[in-house]
Amino acid sequence: MNYGAGPSHLPSYSSSSSDDETFSHYVEQWEEDMKQWEEEDEILARLYVANNKIMAYFAKEEERPKRIGSVPGHLVINRGREEGNSRLYNDYFSDNPTYGANLFRRRFRMQRSLFLRIVDAVREHDNYFVQKVDGVGRLGLSTLQKVTAAFRMLAYGAPADSTDEYVRIGESTVIECLKRFCRAIVEVYGDEYLRSPNTDDVARLLQKGEERGFPGMLGSLDCMHWEWKNCPTAWAGQYSGRHGGPTIILEAVASSDLWIWHAFFGLPGSNNDINVLQASNLFDNLTQGITPPAHYTIQGKNYDVGYYLADGIYPKWPTLVQTISKSEDKKKQYFAMMQEACRKDVERAFGVLQSRFAIIKGPARFWDKRTLHDIMTTCIIMHNMIIEDERDEQEDIIVSTPPSISNVEDIGTNDAERFRQFLTRHKKFKDKEAHFALRNALIEHLWERHGNEVM
Structure with a gap:
């Protein structure tokens, strides 16, 4: 809309015209157009304000944490992660493990010393694998649980939710563990073990x-x-x-x-x-x-x-x-x-x-x-x-x-x-x-x- 030229549909007005009706019609039409312009300006202003509110809402949604705590009707499973971590440690990583070196090599595809070296490197590289305390003072998932869950998916090609029964980790957490574990391995060891021959x-x-x-x-x-x-x-x-x-x-x-x-x-x-x-x-x-x-x-x-x-x-x-x-x-x-x-x-x-x-x-x-x-x-x-x-x-x-x-x-x-x-x-x-x-x-x-x- 051209706000500077005036209405283009109105007849041109000459001061020499003696037709009062034409002049009155011109004035009435001009007043109606001015009123319409004011209404349109008000609509544009309201749209501008509404658009700013919408953009602010989406910006706030992006800043909101992905996990928002307890939700009514949300299924919460008490997996017993502490017991799962204790069982995993006693089975494979204690001084007298239930399953010896041969079974460890078979199930983890490598010697225990190499596996623990990888665990330490990943934990130092990415704080995600450090065991933390939640809001009620309970210990979260251990480094061994997270890395073992990722290894089970890599070694066995198992679906994410299959690790829940033994390692006691939910499906979404296992997928996150796998992605972050792979990225950490690439960043820590890529230059050394994917180099060209020297x-x-x-x-x-x-x-x-x-x-x-x-x-x-x-x-x-x-x-x-x-x-x-x-x-x-x-x-x-x-x-x-x-x-x-x-x-x-x-x-x-x-x-x-x-x-x-x-x-x-x-x-x-x-x-x-x-x-x-x-x-x-x-x-x-x-x-x-x-x-x-x-x-x-x-x-x-x-x-x-x-x-x-x-x-x-x-x-x-x-x-x-x-x-x-x-x-x-x-x-x-x-x-x-x-x-x-x-x-x-x-x-x-x-x-x-x-x-x-x-x-x-x-x-x-x-x-x-x-x-x-x-x-x-x-x-x-x-x-x-x-x-x-x-x-x-x-x-x-x-x-x-x-x-x-x-x-x-x-x-x-x-x-x-x-x-x-x-x-x-x-x-x-x-x-x-x-x-x-x-x-x-x-x-x-x-x-x-x-x-x-x-x-």
């Missing part, structure tokens, strides 16, 4: 690869699908692939001891392994020139970039060594047999990961993708922690040293030169001819070393 790690992996007949091998690469039962309907088509229902993909690299060195999780199940590889950060450090040195020799030729064993769908890069199918050459047949045997490392790692943590073997029942990412990452971190804790004492212990940057050519190089070097490295690790040259060298190396065993 200089010491690369040296150990190269030594192990040499012993198995594959000098320069850093591990095996493959993908795993996790079924997403509660995938939002709007996303179902995007996340559904050859597995039928919606799934989320995990790309991983594992070594012979089943340690998972690389984990990239979150792409929809409609993608294939090549799409996942292109989106992941597996070779980011390599293209940036900050990977630890990986020096080895095959057939008298020196190499400085390690490689991963992969199946036939992956691209033919010198950083990926594939098998050979349907060949009449005995050398190539033997190479294919050895490559496929060593490539099973990552598939065995997937199997052990799912057997330890059944929650990622069955369908995912959470709606939020970020929660699923935390759950998957937590399971991988604890999987690596178990491997480190139970590794043979005679093997070399992994040293947590920062990644080496000794092969960075010149930190002071200008941007244009760094970009040119980046393109050179990127082109080099995608060289198809280098891929076939490396694979042929490995074929001859394996045959010279073990060929007499199959003659």
Whole structure:
């Protein structure tokens, strides 16, 4: 509405007009319009006040605590959390527990010492896991109860309300415990147990690869699908692939001891392994020139970039060594047999990961993708922690040293030169001819070393 121009529907008035009726009509119409404008201004003012009241109400609702105490008609269950905590402690954590070390290892998937180390770290990181006193002076849920409830869901894939009977925790509290436990594990242990191989790690992996007949091998690469039962309907088509229902993909690299060195999780199940590889950060450090040195020799030729064993769908890069199918050459047949045997490392790692943590073997029942990412990452971190804790004492212990940057050519190089070097490295690790040259060298190396065993 134009408040400054006046009513546009009225006839123009001239002082020379002698028509009194026209002038009177003009004045009456003007007075009516002025009254209408005043009424509209009052309505707008009232709407403005009402809108402010509504906004203030919603702001107050957001500040109001989620749990508001006793509500008439609300069912309150006296679960006996103190008795539940005492029973849990006597069963597994006392000096003379009811269930010994073997049963603890079977039910908690790890040794008790490692479990207690995780409990202490989580309690120090997140105050939510500290046992508190409620308003009437009763002790709340203990740290052991909260962490055990989260472990039962991870290890057994059990629904949240099934922990109520033994641990004595309600369903909503168990879900909250699981989410906060997974976030704490990722924040506390993620940098240490989901790191890329450092200089010491690369040296150990190269030594192990040499012993198995594959000098320069850093591990095996493959993908795993996790079924997403509660995938939002709007996303179902995007996340559904050859597995039928919606799934989320995990790309991983594992070594012979089943340690998972690389984990990239979150792409929809409609993608294939090549799409996942292109989106992941597996070779980011390599293209940036900050990977630890990986020096080895095959057939008298020196190499400085390690490689991963992969199946036939992956691209033919010198950083990926594939098998050979349907060949009449005995050398190539033997190479294919050895490559496929060593490539099973990552598939065995997937199997052990799912057997330890059944929650990622069955369908995912959470709606939020970020929660699923935390759950998957937590399971991988604890999987690596178990491997480190139970590794043979005679093997070399992994040293947590920062990644080496000794092969960075010149930190002071200008941007244009760094970009040119980046393109050179990127082109080099995608060289198809280098891929076939490396694979042929490995074929001859394996045959010279073990060929007499199959003659």
